[in-house]
Amino acid sequence: MASSASMQPRGVYAAVLTPFTKELEPDPALFVAQCRWLLENGCDGLAPLGTTGEANSLSVDHRITLIEAAASSGLPMTKFIPGAGSCALADAVKVTRAAVKAGSGGALLLPPFYYKNPSEDGLFAFFSEVIQRVGDSRLKLYLYHFPQLSTVPITVPLIGRLMAAYPGTVAGLKDSSGDWSNTARLLKEFPGFGVFSGSEEFLLANLRAGGVGCISASTNVTAPLARPVYLAWQDKTAEELQKSLTEVRLILQSYPMQAALKQVCSIIQANPQWLNLLPPNRPLAAAQASELMARLTALSQMQAILGKAATKAA
């Protein structure tokens, strides 16, 4: 138990953006570069191929290509929790298997999200089938609770059944509901369960309540500000750091998230390729993009991030 707990993924994770070519194909080289940059600039780990990574807009082959690109580039795969969910059982199995094979620290699974109001039995059956078909004791499954997009919540009874049936495999959850009371309840119900907040807004609160950290879209940009919160979470200073971090997050989340983050990355890295998104996602309109950059530039805590970018761009 102690050794398993010490191995438990913890800290600041980014839901890595997926870069696309003009032809809207994923760009594995730029993806790997983004992963490396994040690990060198504040991230303890990475959760690519989630909502932020536009994974549901990608084919299974695309997803596996990106997982394998990360693995073969020598990145530390134990720090990876790739998204592996799909409405299609066979696809969820295939991507989860690829994640495990690549040595990933975990796999993040959405519930099947097409049919509405599925029964708890139906969801239990889905996750059970994935676990049994993957059939690999190395699998650490993270459930992905994001009812605003998946429309299918991961409930306390479902988690309880899965943990009882697959102890050691059902390892944690990403709570992207934005509802802190839900996260707090999960932490109370399931002590030791690896609960990540879906936003760095709740990073400090989550750590202090027994959670393991955050897996966030916006840490693609804010990782250097999130890191000090994580390092100082037991100190009083953490509160000021969290406040500064939250300020940036709240600005970013007031725009369509994938588009806003790609906009900022395109500036930080001086690479317009980051503006490519798979439909139905679209880049920000020019006026929105200018407004966003103006709001971020006005924040003192963003100077280092944008300044580093400016230097890189120069």
Next chain:
Amino acid sequence: MASSASMQPRGVYAAVLTPFTKELEPDPALFVAQCRWLLENGCDGLAPLGTTGEANSLSVDHRITLIEAAASSGLPMTKFIPGAGSCALADAVKVTRAAVKAGSGGALLLPPFYYKNPSEDGLFAFFSEVIQRVGDSRLKLYLYHFPQLSTVPITVPLIGRLMAAYPGTVAGLKDSSGDWSNTARLLKEFPGFGVFSGSEEFLLANLRAGGVGCISASTNVTAPLARPVYLAWQDKTAEELQKSLTEVRLILQSYPMQAALKQVCSIIQANPQWLNLLPPNRPLAAAQASELMARLTALSQMQAILGKAATKAA
């Protein structure tokens, strides 16, 4: 225009159920048999691999295998409008291409349904990319409006833009909203557009208002009752026939649809394999199944259908 109109898919279509083996793999032979039975028992055409066909629970390879099984079995593919949608652009392109290659009369496309409140531009871009990448003048695209499940409506402005950009390709729509006023509006806005009702409850109303027929889940069972409504739609007698048809439909739709239809098929065909569903869908509980069968058996118009079954089963 006249010849194109005469070639336009019309009449009673079934959203064909997908049969699964115990291992939850699609069963192409039983699928082809179901297609054949439906065409011989009241269906003018077939729309497999939709919501009823659990297509979003299937991999792309599964879907293409079933399309190719139908084509290679000698079934008349011009009568087929397979579901080809996906959240993933590359997957939608792949399945649509396979449908066209197989000689299908059309392809039925859901909008990408993971991201919520996508912009009209984003949806236009998605369907445009599919059409351009498939790049085949034989493609007849049917838009699939089912906001209760997809959460993404197909709006009048979007249809207008797509029809203007791709005349002759954007051929029609399946309206599964259950909202007759929406269907009526589409028929007024777009005369000649191939609008199918998503339920045989509106078959007569749709035909009389200028629509082309229905693509329905429950016609897997009710096709023999829907056929006479279609044949008599210009006669007064059609109203009584529609009433009798609607009575059955309303019973069926008061249960989880895929499970209810598979229950009835398992009885009609005396084949328990039909009870297999992909999670998160689950079979009806025993009590629900008995209740459903009792309600159907009590209807005089179901005697021939269930009787034929009983004979077949005997």
